[in-house]
Amino acid sequence: MKALDELNFDNRFARLGDAFSTHVLPEPLDAPRLVVASEAAMALLDLDPAVVETPVFAELFGGHKLWAEAEPRAMVYSGHQFGGYTPQLGDGRGLLLGEVYNAAGEHWDLHLKGAGMTPYSRMGDGRAVLRSSIREFLASEALHALGIPSSRALCVIGSDTPVWREKQERGAMVLRMAHSHIRFGHFEYFYYTKKPEQQALLAVHVLNLHYPECREQPEPYLAMFREIVERNAELIAKWQAYGFCHGVMNTDNMSILGITFDFGPFAFLDDFDAHFICNHSDHEGRYSFSNQVPIGQWNLSALAQALTPFISVDALKEALGLYLPLYQANYLDLMRRRLGLTTAEDDDQHLVERLLKLMQNSGVDYTLFFRRLGDESAALAVARLRDDFVDLAGFDAWAEQYKARVARDGDYSEEQRRARMHAVNPLYILRNYLAQNAIAAAESGDYSEVRRLHEVLSRPFEEQAGMEQYAQRPPDWGKHLEISCSS
Numbered sequence: 001m002k003a004l005d006e007l008n009f010d011n012r013f014a015r016l017g018d019a020f021s022t023h024v025l026p027e028p029l030d031a032p033r034l035v036v037a038s039e040a041a042m043a044l045l046d047l048d049p050a051v052v053e054t055p056v057f058a059e060l061f062g063g064h065k066l067w068a069e070a071e072p073r074a075m076v077y078s079g080h081q082f083g084g085y086t087p088q089l090g091d092g093r094g095l096l097l098g099e100v101y102n103a104a105g106e107h108w109d110l111h112l113k114g115a116g117m118t119p120y121s122r123m124g125d126g127r128a129v130l131r132s133s134i135r136e137f138l139a140s141e142a143l144h145a146l147g148i149p150s151s152r153a154l155c156v157i158g159s160d161t162p163v164w165r166e167k168q169e170r171g172a173m174v175l176r177m178a179h180s181h182i183r184f185g186h187f188e189y190f191y192y193t194k195k196p197e198q199q200a201l202l203a204v205h206v207l208n209l210h211y212p213e214c215r216e217q218p219e220p221y222l223a224m225f226r227e228i229v230e231r232n233a234e235l236i237a238k239w240q241a242y243g244f245c246h247g248v249m250n251t252d253n254m255s256i257l258g259i260t261f262d263f264g265p266f267a268f269l270d271d272f273d274a275h276f277i278c279n280h281s282d283h284e285g286r287y288s289f290s291n292q293v294p295i296g297q298w299n300l301s302a303l304a305q306a307l308t309p310f311i312s313v314d315a316l317k318e319a320l321g322l323y324l325p326l327y328q329a330n331y332l333d334l335m336r337r338r339l340g341l342t343t344a345e346d347d348d349q350h351l352v353e354r355l356l357k358l359m360q361n362s363g364v365d366y367t368l369f370f371r372r373l374g375d376e377s378a379a380l381a382v383a384r385l386r387d388d389f390v391d392l393a394g395f396d397a398w399a400e401q402y403k404a405r406v407a408r409d410g411d412y413s414e415e416q417r418r419a420r421m422h423a424v425n426p427l428y429i430l431r432n433y434l435a436q437n438a439i440a441a442a443e444s445g446d447y448s449e450v451r452r453l454h455e456v457l458s459r460p461f462e463e464q465a466g467m468e469q470y471a472q473r474p475p476d477w478g479k480h481l482e483i484s485c486s487s
Contacts, residue, residue, distance in 0.1 A: 001048035004056060009069035010107060011098045013182075016205060019198045020186075021073035024095055025066075027116025027126065029159035029171055032062025035134065035442060036450045037155040038141050040458065041177060044152065046102045052155070061175050062157040063115055070098040070110075074118035078192060079185030079252025080302050082286055087192065089185060089252050090120025093128055096181060107209075109181050110154075114173040127163045130156075131439045133172040134450055136263040138438070140176070142430040142457040143260050148238045149231070150260040151178040156450075158442070170443070178259065180210055184303040185252035191306035203310055206256055221310040226319045229300055231258025233323050236296045237330035241338065242426075243269035243366045245289045247279040247483070251302050265483035268429045270474050272359040272366040278483060297323050338370050339402070340378070340421045341409050351405060354398050362390040365473050367429050374421025377414050378406040426460035427471045433478025434470060 014021065037052045051057050059065045066072065074091040081089075094113040101107045113136070114128030133156045140153035154175040161171035182202075190199035207214060207224055217223035235258050239246065245267050246253075246260065253262035267278035274290040282288070287295060300323060304316040328349075335352045336344065359369065369388070373381045382399040389395040412420075434453055441449040456470045464470075 002046045003048060004051050004054070004060060005067070007045060007047075007067065007069075007100045008102075009067065009071075009098045010101050011069075011071045012107070012209060013075075013096060013099065013109075013180075013205070014071040014073050016201060019195070020202070021075045021091075021096065022119050024072055024074045024116075024118045026063035026072060026095055026097075026112060026173075028063035029157065029161045029173060031160040032058040032064060032157045032173075033159070034058050035130070035156040035158045035172065035447050036137060036454055038137070038153060038454070038458075040141065040144075041152045041154045044102060044106070044108055044177065045100055045154075057155075058157050061112065061155055062159065062173055063112070067098070072097050072112075072115075074120055075181065075186070076120060076189060077183055077185035077252055078189040079183065079250050080188070080299075081250040081252070082282075082284075085188075085192070086252075088120070088189070091118055092121040092124050093118070093126040094176075107179060108177045109179070111176040111178070111181055112173055113176055114171060125163065127161070127171045128173065129163050129165060129169040130158055130172040130443060131169070132264075133174040134439050134442060135266075135435055136174050136176070138430055138435055138450070138454060138457065139263045139266055140260075141454060142460070143244070145458050145460050146238075146242055146426060146429075148242065148244065148260060149235055149258060151176050151255070153177070158447075178255070178257065178261070180206070180255070180257055182206060182210075182256045183252050183261070184254040184256065184299060184306070185250075186256070187303060187306040188251060191309070196309060199306075199309060203307075210257060219311070219315070221307065222315050222319065225304065225307055225311060225316065226322065228256065228258060228303070229319050229323050230326055232296050232300060233326035234258070234330045235260065236292055237327050237334060239292060240289075240331055241334035242429075243272070243289075245269065245276055245278040245287075246292065247282070247287055249287050249292065249295045249299060251299050254299050254303075267432050267483060269366045270431060270479050271363040272356060272369075274356065274360055280483065293324075293327060296327070334424075337424045338421070340374055340406065340417055342420075343409050345405065345408070348405075351398075351401060354401075358389055358391060358394055358398060362388060362395075364388050367426060368471075368473065370425040371422070371427050371471075374418055374425055377417070378403050423461055427463055428456050428460045428467070430457055431474055431478065432481045432483065433474045436478070436481060 039049045072095040076090040078087050078089055095115045097110040097112055099107045117126035137153040137156045140150050143150035157173045159171050163169050163171040211224040214220045214223035247265040255261040265279035276289040277285050438449040438453045456467050
């Protein structure tokens with residue numbers, strides 16, 4: 001295991017030059033202090049977990065110190081925001097400190113969010129507040145634990161720095177990690193500003209570093225785009241299967257790697273609601289839960305337009321045509337597993353759709369329903385869950401179909417069924433009210449709840465003694481929290 005001063009840097013993106021990013025130093029926080037850290041994320045850098053106890057840890061990730069090999073850069077990009085194109089965005093409050101490679105040869109971006117003003121801050125102050133930093137940290141690590149591709153979070157550093165939003169809050173920084181922070185919006189920026197040389201350099205960079213296997217194909221860039229389509233179809237299938245709502249699916253928030261990226265007003269579903277809108281600024285419902293599937297395709301189409309210098313329009317259209325079938329196949333596979341099914345039948349899609357409609361009309365807790373469905377035999381489970389539904393006749397009809405489907409699926413013991421279903425149906429998810437409770441405590445100086453919640457969410461499928469309060473349905477106030485992009 002390594003100490004902090006033993007990290008190995010290889011700043012490949014910085015070497016692309018000033019057309020792609022601007023050198024900016026972090027603005028240090030006042031009285032930086034550790035709020036929470038992820039040992040799992042530190043392990044990706046081969047870091048000794050004990051380094052969090054050293055004063056230099058908070059100083060490094062609170063903007064006071066830098067590694068000699070670090071090259072902090074603010075990236076420039078553009079993007080479609082709520083459907084409208086914004087010609088220049090960029091890292092307005094974040095800095096790519098550098099790229100670290102571990103003993104396995106993996107490169108990890110170290111991206112410090114809340115690091116102060118950059119040339120791309122527009123009217124902002126370049127800061128992030130404690131609540132948004134905690135939310136991003138918890139979400140990044142929780143999604144990873146669920147098996148949903150995501151950026152990672154190493155730590156949150158709190159401070160005494162005042163930051164004004166709707167009220168005065170405290171500034172914080174979150175250290176975000178990913179194999180790349182390149183977005184769809186990077187390609188859009190160079191395409192719409194008509195900079196073909198930089199566009200070509202960016203394409204070569206992404207192809208060589210992140211999709212090297214595509215270089216062996218007859219059309220490498222087309223193969224790369226197909227892989228991006230496949231990754232996003234799988235990603236959004238997992239969002240939908242686990243009830244995750246991103247909230248701001250702008251093209252500048254879409255990773256070129258197909259991972260969950262840029263956490264803002266996200267939410268997991270409590271009661272199932274296909275039309276749920278987690279961002280209270282999304283007045284049209286563009287990024288509602290059910291719209292995430294078509295918006296994913298819309299965003300890929302925007303990326304395809306930016307790739308037309310390298311790939312024919314017909315080939316791009318053909319690749320885009322893979323998205324919905326791939327999404328549907330991935331989603332149905334996940335939902336079969338959530339229902340405890342190991343084989344496929346033609347009517348499974350309708351079985352899932354009928355269940356979700358019943359859940360929608362009865363306000364059934366999405367996560368707990370699937371978890372309880374696997375607690376015992378299918379017959380006993382549906383009998384216990386029946387009282388959660390308003391349309392009893394409708395649920396009874398579904399339950400009979402489900403029990404018959406389970407019987408046809410195979411002959412396995414109740415213990416096998418439980419183990420298989422509990423391995424894919426979490427008991428603990430990052431509900432907004434749990435995050436809010438942890439944030440309220442942290443804002444008063446008590447970080448224990450943030451750390452406890454992080455530990456619980458790191459093992460979402462495993463029942464944990466003494467943690468029953470994290471597996472309850474939310475109180476009524478907890479279902480109606482309004483979350484905004486403001487951070």
